Amino acid sequence: MKKLLTHLDWLESEAIHIMREVAGQCSNPVLLFSGGKDSLCLLRIAEKAFRPGRFPFPLMHIDTGHNYSEVINFRDKKVRDLNERLIVASLEDSMKKGTIVLKSNDEPRNKYQSITLLEAIEEYGFDCCIGGARRDEEKARAKERIMSFRDEFGQWDPKNQRPELWDLYNAKVHKGENIRAFPISNWTEMDVWQYIERENLELPSIYFAHKRDIVRRNESIVPITEVTPIKAGEKIENIMVRFRTVGDITCTAPVESEADDVNKIILETASTVITERGATRLDDQTSDAAMEERKKEGYF
Amino acid sequence: MTEQKNNNVLRFMTCGSVDDGKSTLIGRLLFDSKMILTDTLNQIEKTSKKRGMNAIDLSLITDGLQAEREQGITIDVAYRYFTTGTRKYIIADAPGHEQYTRNMVTAASTAQLAIILVDARKGLLTQTRRHTYLSKLVGIKHILVAINKMDLIDHDESSYHQICKDYLQFANDIDLVSPGVNIEFIPMSALNGDMIVERGDSLTWFKGPTLFEFLEKLDTSEDIKESTLRFPVQFVCRPHASDNKELHDFRAFMGRIESGLLKVNDKIKVLPSGHESKVIEIRVGDQLINEAIPEQSVTVSLSNEIDISRGDMLVHQNDSINAVKDFSAMVCWLAEAPLSLSRTYLVMHTTRVSKVKITQIHHKVNIQNLEMENAETLKTNDIAQLSFKLAQPLIVDNYEDNRSTGAFIIVDESTYHTVGAGMIQSIA
Numbered sequence: 180m181k182k183l184l185t186h187l188d189w190l191e192s193e194a195i196h197i198m199r200e201v202a203g204q205c206s207n208p209v210l211l212f213s214g215g216k217d218s219l220c221l222l223r224i225a226e227k228a229f230r231p232g233r234f235p236f237p238l239m240h241i242d243t244g245h246n247y248s249e250v251i252n253f254r255d256k257k258v259r260d261l262n263e264r265l266i267v268a269s270l271e272d273s274m275k276k277g278t279i280v281l282k283s284n285d286e287p288r289n290k291y292q293s294i295t296l297l298e299a300i301e302e303y304g305f306d307c308c309i310g311g312a313r314r315d316e317e318k319a320r321a322k323e324r325i326m327s328f329r330d331e332f333g334q335w336d337p338k339n340q341r342p343e344l345w346d347l348y349n350a351k352v353h354k355g356e357n358i359r360a361f362p363i364s365n366w367t368e369m370d371v372w373q374y375i376e377r378e379n380l381e382l383p384s385i386y387f388a389h390k391r392d393i394v395r396r397n398e399s400i401v402p403i404t405e406v407t408p409i410k411a412g413e414k415i416e417n418i419m420v421r422f423r424t425v426g427d428i429t430c431t432a433p434v435e436s437e438a439d440d441v442n443k444i445i446l447e448t449a450s451t452v453i454t455e456r457g458a459t460r461l462d463d464q465t466s467d468a469a470m471e472e473r474k475k476e477g478y479f
Numbered sequence: 480m481t482e483q484k485n486n487n488v489l490r491f492m493t494c495g496s497v498d499d500g501k502s503t504l505i506g507r508l509l510f511d512s513k514m515i516l517t518d519t520l521n522q523i524e525k526t527s528k529k530r531g532m533n534a535i536d537l538s539l540i541t542d543g544l545q546a547e548r549e550q551g552i553t554i555d556v557a558y559r560y561f562t563t564g565t566r567k568y569i570i571a572d573a574p575g576h577e578q579y580t581r582n583m584v585t586a587a588s589t590a591q592l593a594i595i596l597v598d599a600r601k602g603l604l605t606q607t608r609r610h611t612y613l614s615k616l617v618g619i620k621h622i623l624v625a626i627n628k629m630d631l632i633d634h635d636e637s638s639y640h641q642i643c644k645d646y647l648q649f650a651n652d653i654d655l656v657s658p659g660v661n662i663e664f665i666p667m668s669a670l671n672g673d674m675i676v677e678r679g680d681s682l683t684w685f686k687g688p689t690l691f692e693f694l695e696k697l698d699t700s701e702d703i704k705e706s707t708l709r710f711p712v713q714f715v716c717r718p719h720a721s722d723n724k725e726l727h728d729f730r731a732f733m734g735r736i737e738s739g740l741l742k743v744n745d746k747i748k749v750l751p752s753g754h755e756s757k758v759i760e761i762r763v764g765d766q767l768i769n770e771a772i773p774e775q776s777v778t779v780s781l782s783n784e785i786d787i788s789r790g791d792m793l794v795h796q797n798d799s800i801n802a803v804k805d806f807s808a809m810v811c812w813l814a815e816a817p818l819s820l821s822r823t824y825l826v827m828h829t830t831r832v833s834k835v836k837i838t839q840i841h842h843k844v845n846i847q848n849l850e851m852e853n854a855e856t857l858k859t860n861d862i863a864q865l866s867f868k869l870a871q872p873l874i875v876d877n878y879e880d881n882r883s884t885g886a887f888i889i890v891d892e893s894t895y896h897t898v899g900a901g902m903i904q905s906i907a
Binding site: 181182183186188189190191192199202203226227228231235314315321337342343346347351353 | 488555556559566567569581582584588589700701702705713717726729735764772774775789828830883890896897900
C-alpha cells in the first residue's frame, strides 16, 4: 500500500509534532500570540495537538501600544473562545520602568519588542517561546532552526546554533537560556492562506479589503492614524486596501486590494509580485542584513 | 476551486561547492519556475551591481547570512521553498566545503532526494565521492547527478557519457547500486538555464527529462508495511476537567506514526513495559479516523487503563521487537569539542532520552579516500563506527530499515549542545 499526506496535512502534522515536542521537553513554555494570521494558525495547531486537554502553555502578546483596535478586540475574543490564559506584556510598562527609552515619540516600536519580550521571559521564567515565524519571510530566516537557541541575553548567534537532524529536536537549556520554537517554519504565505481557508479560521477584519484613509510616502502606502499623522504637502486618499501582516501601526503598511474574502486573497497571493515583508514591513528595508541584526539582538 | 493541486511534499538537498554553480542552479530553478518575487530580485540586482557584476548573480538568492555574503561562501544549511501545480518543494541547500560535512549530514537527514552537482570540465572529484558517500550513509534513496557547466565543454555528449560511466563505477564500488536506490543523470547549464526548467537548444542530443520534469514526476512513496507500526508517545493527555464529567477519566496518547499503519481495533503493546491493549479511537483534532498513516500526528485512545508515558512506544502485539541497551552505529561528530570515551553523554532517540557511554571506536572513515582508519577520538566532521552502552533501554531498528527509529542525536550533558548524529547499524 502506498499513501502520502497532502501538503497541508503534512505541514499541519509536522507543526503538531513540533508543538508536542515543546510540551514534552520544556517545563515552562509560552505561545506568542499577536492576533495575526500566522499566530492564528498556531492556535488551531495547538487545538489539534492538545484538545480535549487545555494547552500546556499560556499565550502571550507583546503589545507595542500601537495597535489597530480591530486586532486587539479580535485577540481578546479569541482567547475567551478558547478559554485559555493570555499574558499581555506591554512596551508602555517597559517605558515606565525606563528599560525602553524612545528617541522620539513617533518612532517605530517594533525593534523595542525584544526588550519587553526578554523582560517577560525573565519575569515568568519561560524556557521556550513558540512563535509563528516562517523561513520564507526573509533571507536571514532561511537558515533558522525549528528550535532556535538563545543565550541569557536572548541573543541569536548564527554560529552557535545546534545542528538539527531528522525530527529530533534538542530543546534542552540551562536556567536563563531559552528556545524559540517555530512550528510553521516550513510554511509559505500561500500555505498559511490555504490552511486558513481549509480550517475556516476567523481573522481580524483588517486582513480583508476595506476603505481606508492613506497617503503615499516613499513608494509605500501609509495609513493615516493618530500615531501616523499626515505630513505637510501630502494628500489623503480613501482607497480599498488590506493588510498582509498586522503589527505595530507605525511600521505596518497595507497594500491596495479588492480581495474581501479568503478565496480572493489566495488568488491574489498566487499572482502577487511582491514578497510579504518587502511590501508591508517598513522596518526591514533599511539594509539587506537588517533582519539578521535585529535577530542577534533578541528580536523574534 | 482555489485549492492548488498539491499532492504532497518533496524534500531534496543540493550538494556541490561554490565552484559547481550550486547556488546558481537553485536560483535558476526558483527564477525559471517564476517563484522568485520581484522585490527580492530588485535587491539582488542592486547587490550584484555593487559587487561589480553585470548579469544578475542568481547565487545571491540563496546566500542568506551576512558572514556568508562577505566571504562569498555558504556556511550553513538554508531552506528554500517553491510550489508547482503538483507539489510543494523544500530545498535544503547544503554547503559543499569540506569543513562542513556536518551541514551536509544535517541537510541529508530530512531529504528524500540528493542532487549532486558535477562540474562537466572536472568530472568526478573527491568531493563528488564524498557527497555520494554521505547521501548513502544518511539513507537517501533517490540521487540525481546534475552534470553542470555543459556550456564550457561545448555541450559534448561523449564527455557527459564518460562522467556517467565513472559515477556508476564509483557508486558500484561503494555498494550504492541496488534495487532500492534510484540514480539518474541530467546534463545542464544552470547559468544559461539549459535543462533546468526550459530545455534550451544546446543539448538536443539529450532525450531525458529536464530537472524540473524530473522533480515533478519523481515518485518517493514507499510501500507501507502495516506490520512495522512504530508510534512513539510524545505527550499524554489527561484533561481532568472538573466542568466536564465526560472528560474526567479521559486519557489519550499523542504522537506521530513513524512507520506502519495504526487502525482502530488494532491489538497493540507498549514498550518497554510489554503491557497490552486495543485501539478504540484515533483522532486528528476533533475528527475521528479509522487508520493513521506514516508522518501523521494523531491522538490515540486505548481500551484499558495502562501506565504509559512520554518515551514509550506502541507497536503491534505480534511484533518481535525488543528494547535494547547496546548497539553499534555510524556517527557523524558535530561538535568542536572532541569525543571523550571517559564521559557520559545523552542520547535522544524518538521521544526517549537515555544516558550513554561510548565503549569503543571501531574505525573512522577517511572522507577523502573512504578508507577505514583506526582512531582514538573523534573531532568535528569525523564519521566513525561506535559502540554504545545505554542506561535506559531504547526501542530501535536498524537505520536502513527505518530512518525514524534508527536515528538518534548525541547531546553533551553539561553544555546541552548537539554533538553527534547517529545511525544504528547493528543491535546487540
